[in-house]
């Protein structure tokens with residue numbers, strides 16, 4: 042949220058639904074995905090929101106449905122490296138939450154690496170809470186190179202977090 046009376050770097054960024062070629066976003070998606078095989082499998086799925094500054098896409102977020110009705114996964118998100126730490130990631134997640142709440146979704150899920158302390162902080166600052174851990178999710182068998190480390194921690198386990206979405210009174214589904 043923009044500070045009252047204080048302009049922040051994310052103020053001039055707008056968030057829109059992306060309807061262009063997903064390949065043009067591959068570089069951004071790759072910032073959040075170490076497995077080319079995994080990315081190929083989901084790059085073209087779901088809905089993508091983009092953060093636009095001027096005429097440039099500076100961040101994105103991808104939402105995909107799950108097998109449970111009303112539950113949506115935040116599958117991939119990234120902010121361009123030179124624009125990180127300016128509130129753009131927060132803006133993207135808040136836009137996704139607004140959109141999903143209006144659509145009467147009940148839960149937003151996200152998975153990240155247990156090794157990535159920064160991401161765990163980012164999502165918890167946005168209200169997500171820990172849900173479960175999948176041990177040894179990141180292996181060569183699933184397309185993740187052996188020996189990858191994040192902040193000196195071996196990339197091995199996947200953490201799931203979730204954020205319950207508020208009901209909008211009087212808003213009807215199927216509209």
Ligand SMILES: CC(C)(COP(=O)(O)OP(=O)(O)OC[C@H]1O[C@@H](n2cnc3c(N)ncnc32)[C@H](O)[C@@H]1OP(=O)(O)O)[C@@H](O)C(=O)NCCC(=O)NCCS
Pocket residue numbers: 072073117118119120121124125126127128129130131132152153154158159160162163164166
């Ligand atoms: C994770 C990412 C999307 C966050 O976007 P961002 O625009 O940099 O984040 P914001 O500036 O909106 O930060 C929101 C809050 O999260 C915190 N945060 C964000 N990234 C953080 C990090 N790496 N370490 C610690 N805190 C972090 C910010 O400090 C801020 O906290 P505050 O509310 O106390 O000020 C971005 O850093 C990124 O693209 N990372 C590489 C790709 C990636 O890992 N994607 C996630 C895959 S699950």
